[in-house]
Amino acid sequence: MYAWLFRHLPGPLWIRIIQTLLLVALVVLILMNYVFPWASQYSPWTDSTVGAAALSPAVL
């Protein structure tokens, strides 16, 4: 999958390496800014409240 992607990037080797790094950075930023914040609401690992508030989903 990754080999296939790498072969299909245009340009000489060093350009393709730069493109790869940019793509990786883009994916990481999307994960950090959108995917993980969304996923964390289902995370059972973060709750610091007591009582009824503690029973509502996800607050560590």
Place this chain on the structure above:
Amino acid sequence: MARNQPRRVAPRRGVISMLVGGLGEILLTLGVVLLLFVVWQLWWTNLEADNTQNSALKAISQDFKPAQAGEKPPAVPKHPIEGKVWGVLYVPAFGDAYAKPIAEGVGMDVLDTVGVGHYPTTQMPGQVGNVALAGHRQTHGQVFWDMDKLKAGDKAYVQTAAGLYTYTYRSTEIVAPDRGDVLFPVPGEAGTKATEKLLTLTTCHPPFTTDLRMIVHLEETAFTPADKPFPEEIRELVKKTTDVGKG
């Protein structure tokens, strides 16, 4: 996949070999994504929270300013709306520069951003009863990371537009998460009429888990109106944080 393979790839891979290889790549990717999630949770969220807290502190210092010199400071809302930042918490035992904004509410939207949240069912500073605040032990700014460091003689300060409330350490307890009674006006006693003014801090325990809660109770030992000089040990930090009081 196969039909796109350039001809120069000499040894042709079998279907099974390609399936196993592809599956391996997917599993490796999932592993990396999970590792990144841990990085996000333990590190990235703290960076984001620091930014939010700093801008919240800047905003609140505007709210604390009297409209004109010599005028009374703006009133503290009796029931602040959810999400509203209404105070600043200072705990020298948590660090010399420890100053965190306090917002109304203990939902994720407050605790994951502003950091310290006020249980809306509990009292406000100055009222008889119990002012209860929640905060993360770790992640999202981890405002109460050092909760276990509080000991006899330690003080915490809550600043509102009205002035600065000084609280002195009383006790620490470790309880199950469902023990909402620690928030009662008289902690642990339903229906008992309160006579004291308390501050209660709640956070996760042990660190990096949500099995239990660490609860610290403090009692109000002093109140300094905004136009009077604040206690010397905290005066400079308050001045630096909110520009209130004489520096």
